[in-house]
Amino acid sequence: MVSTLPNPGSINLKPATKAVVEESILAPRFYTTDFDKTASFDLSTQAQEFEAVLTEMKTDYNRHHFVRTEAFQQSWDHIQGEERQAFLDYLERSCVSEFSGFLLFKELSRKLKGRNPVLSEAxxxxxxxxxxxxxxxxKAMQDFGLSLDLGKLTRNRTYTFFPIDWVIYTVYLSEKIGYWRYILIYRHLQQHPENRCYPLFHYFESWCQDENRHGDIFKVILRSQPQLWNNWASKLWSRFFLLTVFATHSLTVHERSTFYTMLGLDPTAFDADVIRETNNTAARAFPSVLDVDHPQFFPRLHRCSDRNLQIQAIERSSQPKAIKFLRKLPLMAGTLWDLVCIYCTAGRDAEALRTEVC
Structure with a gap:
C-alpha cells in the first residue's frame, strides 16, 4: 500500500529517470501563495459544513485502496508506438499535477499550524x-520503464505565486474537473472493459472520491469568504477561472487525443461532457458560471483546440523562428478572440439557480 509519499530524494528509481519535465502553457505548475492571509481566514459561517467534510477526510476511506495487485505484474510491451507515448504522457502529467498539489497543501499545512489549526489539518x-x-x-510509470525523480523535479521547477483567492478558485475547479474526468472514464470502461488496457483504471471510482472531497473542502472555504462570492467582482473572477480551466482542459484533451482514443472515447465528446458536468457542479459554489449551452460555446472552444494543434505543428517545423512566429500570430489572435467572446457572453447567475442545482 502507498500510504505516504517517500522522501523524494530517497525514492528507489529505475535507471530511466526523468528529473525535468517539459515546460509549456499546458503543463501542470507548482504554486506558492500568501500564507499569512490564509491563516487569517474565518470559517465560522461554514463551521458545520467544514466539520462534516473534515470528518469524512479523517475517516480516510482510501487508506487501503492504493494496493498494487498481481494484475500489474506483467509486461506492458504490447502497448507500443504512439499509444505507449500517449499513455506515458498521461501518467507523467497526472503525477506532476498530484505532486504539485501535495507540495502546496503540505506547505499550507505547515505554515498554518498553530495559527489556524483546523485549516492546517484539512x-x-x-x-x-x-x-x-x-x-x-x-509506480505505474515504472511499469513502462520510466520514472520521475520528484526531488530533482521539485528543485528544477519554477514556482508561481498565486494570491490565495485565486488558489481557492483554481484548486476547487481542478479537483472537481478531476473528479468528472476520472468518473466518466471509469463508467465508460465499465461498459467497455475491452478498452481497459491497464489495471490503473480499476482504481478510478474510489480515487475520484478523493478529488471530490478535496473540492468540497475548497467549496466550504470559498463560501466562508464573502469576497469570493458575494460581489460583482467575484462573478467576473468565477467565470474567468472557469474559462481558463475549461480552455486548458479542451486544449490538453485534443492535444493528447491518442490516449482517449485508445480507451474507446471520442475526445471531443468526452471534453464536452467533462466541461458540462464541472460547470454544473461549480454552480453549487460559484456566484456565476459560464453558459455552456450557448450555441457558440463549444464551437469556439474547439476552434481554439484546433488552432493549438496547428501551432504545435508549426513549432515542430524546421522553419526559422521569425517565420514560425508570423505563421502562429493569426492563430493565437484567433484563439484570444474566441476566448474573449466566450467570456463576454452572459453567464448564468448561480446564486439564483442554486436551489435548482443542489
Whole structure:
C-alpha cells in the first residue's frame, strides 16, 4: 500500500529517470501563495459544513485502496508506438499535477499550524491523498520503464505565486474537473472493459472520491469568504477561472487525443461532457458560471483546440523562428478572440439557480 509519499530524494528509481519535465502553457505548475492571509481566514459561517467534510477526510476511506495487485505484474510491451507515448504522457502529467498539489497543501499545512489549526489539518489530510496519488502514478510509470525523480523535479521547477483567492478558485475547479474526468472514464470502461488496457483504471471510482472531497473542502472555504462570492467582482473572477480551466482542459484533451482514443472515447465528446458536468457542479459554489449551452460555446472552444494543434505543428517545423512566429500570430489572435467572446457572453447567475442545482 502507498500510504505516504517517500522522501523524494530517497525514492528507489529505475535507471530511466526523468528529473525535468517539459515546460509549456499546458503543463501542470507548482504554486506558492500568501500564507499569512490564509491563516487569517474565518470559517465560522461554514463551521458545520467544514466539520462534516473534515470528518469524512479523517475517516480516510482510501487508506487501503492504493494496493498494487498481481494484475500489474506483467509486461506492458504490447502497448507500443504512439499509444505507449500517449499513455506515458498521461501518467507523467497526472503525477506532476498530484505532486504539485501535495507540495502546496503540505506547505499550507505547515505554515498554518498553530495559527489556524483546523485549516492546517484539512490541508495536511489533502496532502496525504495527493502524495498517495503521485506515488501510485510514479509506480505505474515504472511499469513502462520510466520514472520521475520528484526531488530533482521539485528543485528544477519554477514556482508561481498565486494570491490565495485565486488558489481557492483554481484548486476547487481542478479537483472537481478531476473528479468528472476520472468518473466518466471509469463508467465508460465499465461498459467497455475491452478498452481497459491497464489495471490503473480499476482504481478510478474510489480515487475520484478523493478529488471530490478535496473540492468540497475548497467549496466550504470559498463560501466562508464573502469576497469570493458575494460581489460583482467575484462573478467576473468565477467565470474567468472557469474559462481558463475549461480552455486548458479542451486544449490538453485534443492535444493528447491518442490516449482517449485508445480507451474507446471520442475526445471531443468526452471534453464536452467533462466541461458540462464541472460547470454544473461549480454552480453549487460559484456566484456565476459560464453558459455552456450557448450555441457558440463549444464551437469556439474547439476552434481554439484546433488552432493549438496547428501551432504545435508549426513549432515542430524546421522553419526559422521569425517565420514560425508570423505563421502562429493569426492563430493565437484567433484563439484570444474566441476566448474573449466566450467570456463576454452572459453567464448564468448561480446564486439564483442554486436551489435548482443542489
Amino acid at each position: 490541508f495536511s489530510l489533502m496532502a496525504r491523498d495527493e502524495a498517495r496519488h503521485a506515488g501510485f502514478l510514479n
